[in-house]
Amino acid sequence: MTAPTYSFRVLWSNEDQAFVATCPEFDGVSGLGESAEQALTEAQIALRLMIETYEQEHWEIPAPASLPSYSGQFRLRVPRTLHARLAEYAADEGVSLNTYAISLLAHGLGAARPAQLLPREPEVSGR
16 A cells, blocks of 8 residues: 555644644545644544545545755846846845845845744654
């Protein structure tokens, strides 16, 4: 059975006053528990039952998700006037336009949402 390769997300629910584990690949698969481990166990049971139903009904079973990879590159179109100002500021600083833009992005992210960019608590894995 392919259930162990599926991902799970475990979060605390104030509404339920319990941990809730969900499987992103299957809508509706979840488990509740007093601990993260208990919620994960319940969600794994629900997933096994869901996969059995999919197999019995001959429905296509979703592929397991995997961690995304990023190239570190993206293209951004900006107005010519902004491009010119950025290039001027970069030259004033003695750095490339790319380096200057990266510093602006990093600074903006840090100022905009510092709490959200802190390292997250690790999620409990279904493996």
